[in-house]
Amino acid sequence: MSTTNLETPLRQGIQALGLTLSDAQVQQLLDFMALLQKWNKVYNLTAVRNPAEMLTHHLLDSLAAVAPLQRHLATLAAAGNTAPRLLDVGSGGGLPGVVFAICCPALDVSCVDTVAKKAAFIQQAAVALKLPNLHGIHARVESLAGPFDVVSCRAFASLPDFTSWSRAALGSQSIWLAMKGKHPQDEIDALHAQVQVFHVEPLTVPGLDAERCIVWLRLAATA
Numbered sequence: 001m002s003t004t005n006l007e008t009p010l011r012q013g014i015q016a017l018g019l020t021l022s023d024a025q026v027q028q029l030l031d032f033m034a035l036l037q038k039w040n041k042v043y044n045l046t047a048v049r050n051p052a053e054m055l056t057h058h059l060l061d062s063l064a065a066v067a068p069l070q071r072h073l074a075t076l077a078a079a080g081n082t083a084p085r086l087l088d089v090g091s092g093g094g095l096p097g098v099v100f101a102i103c104c105p106a107l108d109v110s111c112v113d114t115v116a117k118k119a120a121f122i123q124q125a126a127v128a129l130k131l132p133n134l135h136g137i138h139a140r141v142e143s144l145a146g147p148f149d150v151v152s153c154r155a156f157a158s159l160p161d162f163t164s165w166s167r168a169a170l171g172s173q174s175i176w177l178a179m180k181g182k183h184p185q186d187e188i189d190a191l192h193a194q195v196q197v198f199h200v201e202p203l204t205v206p207g208l209d210a211e212r213c214i215v216w217l218r219l220a221a222t223a
């Protein structure tokens, strides 16, 4: 299957996830897949090379986190924050950061990666997909200061490492959104006492028979 034949299964997946996306956003998602496919050979962005697998393992997997993210953004908007900022840590080829930037145009998304060519790919995708709310940053996350309202990751590091390395990027009211496979109880048990899990949300990815969840975390209130 080539990326040109992904539209029907993509639209079915979007429907199964209960998302409302415009035709322009669906086209941006398809164009992003085509970019990933094209530049993967040069930049080595992901080990997944088959377009059908890219759709389920990358695109739909990332799209499964969009409705939960939009729910959180609605609570921020209700509290008066209408220009939220998200940092996607270890974004690689832009997962889930680019998908979030496409689906949430009011969200300013920065994708950070230690590998220069991956950050350059994000910058290139921002131009090609006409996404002024998307930025690629070449840095170690440990060197970044925030505040970002949401700090996300997917396939990045253990929860203790993710939260400690990205701590300076978090504001006092911000939250971490960690995309994980199975409920990571061992990682949760190993978290620093100042980091609190407030929700572990199961996700269902259309076409993928695998366990997925979002671990939502925040800083514990200090006395």
Ligand SMILES: C[S@@+](CC[C@H](N)C(=O)[O-])C[C@H]1O[C@@H](n2cnc3c(N)ncnc32)[C@H](O)[C@@H]1O
Binding pocket: 046, 089, 090, 091, 092, 093, 094, 095, 096, 112, 113, 114, 115, 118, 139, 140, 141, 142, 153, 154, 155, 156, 165
């Ligand atoms: C396994 S890849 C995951 C990529 C993407 N999130 C995904 O789900 O496909 C992890 C990425 O984290 C990046 N990385 C590792 N340590 C980092 C750090 N300290 N700061 C920023 N990026 C880092 C790596 O270069 C790599 O691109």
